[in-house]
Amino acid sequence: MIGVPMDMGADRRGVDMGPSAIRYASVKEKLNSLGYEVEDLGNLQVPTPESYSVGQQQLKYLREIASVNRELADQVSEIKNRRRFPLILGGDHSIAIGTVAGVAKHHKKMGLIWFDAHGDLNTAETSPSGNIHGMPLSVSLGLGHPDLVEIGGFQPKVQPENIVIIGARQLDEGERKLIRDRGIKVFTMHDIDRLGMGPIMEETLKIVSDGTDGVHLSLDLDGIDPNEAPGVGTPVAGGMTYRESHLAMELLAESEVLTSAEFVEVNPILDTENKTANMAVALIGSVFGEKTL
Template sequence: MNRKVSILGVPMDLGQGRRGVDMGPSAMRYANAKERLEKLGFEVKDLGDIPVPSIEERTSNELNLKCLDEVVEVNQVLADRVSEIVAGGSFPLILGGDHSIAIGTIAGVARHYKRLGVIWFDAHGDLNTGETSPSGNIHGMSLAVSLGIGHERLTGIGGYAPKIKPENVVIIGVRELDEGEKHLIREIGLKVYTMHEVNRLGMTKVMEEAISHVTQGTDGVHLSLDLDGLDPHDAPGVGTPVIGGLTYRESHLAMEMLAEADIITSAEFVEVNPILDHSNKTAKVAVALMGSLFGEKLL
């Protein structure tokens, strides 16, 4: 793994419906994200936060795409900043913010890879469009957008589309899907490990298969980790919790196996909401998972 790491915060709460996730980057910094990686021998720079319009300033629209103008604006800036980080020879570690920021992160990273693989840890598919979304919240559309599916103002962020291909993506931990997402998964043949597969196969097997899948013909792998992929018992501070998720140890095992495989070239940790949390527990979990991803071991 690249020994130079650049941390960039995106305090975005415009892509979802519950306040507080804009404080996620601060919560993870307070949980010593930078210091944790420095102790592992990484050279870490914290580049601060990308400015995000306040929710009170958002514009209305009639497209079932809430805060479309603002989400496009922030993700375009994010794409450019992430691209600069990669071009500068550093590993982009992005702190969210809601999961709509994956649109910009992947747009920036994919400029530098011909076939980018993606591992998507999430309780949800994030495969909706304005036509299929029950809520209009863009954080539930970010993976679809990255695949080139959705409104052209979103898919066109970064100046090209699609950013990734279905055959290079794996979703892990899913346990809540809308009907439109189920249809799209079947239509494009997306590789998905629901909690049924995790329970039936075990996390070791799931990760072995996932790692094999995203490294077939790819030249880089992005990790997009939504903290609601974990069970609410272990990560209570998220906006859209779903019971029956990945355990703390399963999640660490996944990160440890990714570290051993040495395939991750960029990462984002999103949807930490301190307002809904208990003593910053979820941010601490996020930072602990970062430690495992970057090679932290007990012995």
């Protein structure tokens, strides 16, 4: 387990405290109770925005974010070398650049499940904000600034046909075009309402398991409805319910395909009594096999 207290990828401060909030919600104890041996490697050293210049407005804090993600990719790769399961705690979603890069060194045809209200498929050319937390999935596809795309020494990290986005309800126009052009499978909240989470996870698991050699889960807590998870960096109304989210994690656990995971965008400043971090820990429990009976 590694914490990455990064908030330079977003405009709103506070997600740097996410790893501490998740630990405070007893994530290690939860995993221990399920029979896992947990090695907490602590937090990566992450710069604070006040000490650095924003730099390019369309790629804010590029140098600092790239540096942290290079270190994260190396640490994740080392965990995989030891045949352990990397569990990464964020931090804003820009840290997925490093997580995916580190995992992809060991899984050359990786499946990727992206639980998120957003597509995170922007580039400097399409981003309305210049915030890199809205770019990690496009970077993983080999699109974007070389300092991000080349982390790990190769690109792309994942192919579009091996990606599924679940819970999307706020996409920018450039992201919509990329989804159409690359044929990325997206289950919006409309799809979840209409089809139900069970059938969606069944199809998702078929896609990410088809000819792949591992599956990574990147879960942004803003995929869940803000009434259930208020403490997130960029809340969007109308998200997944508590039970829909747990069902997805339970079905993912039953599939036994998962080889790495990250939980990001917990913002304690915006939270109520650590509710969102507690939910993150509950979801981690489900994805690692916790059951009622």
